[in-house]
Amino acid sequence: MLGTSTSEVEVSMASIKGFWLLLGNEELFVP
Structure with a gap:
């Protein structure tokens, strides 16, 4: 379904050095 969350993980911010996951x-920061 459109707009329905399928997972508990969300990317909150991405940059050249990595990205932040909301779990x-x-x-969590992933380089």
Whole structure:
């Protein structure tokens, strides 16, 4: 369905050095 979340993971910010994932109540940086 359009607009329905299929996962608990969301990319919150991306940059040249990596990106931040929102995973439930955690924020993880992936270089």
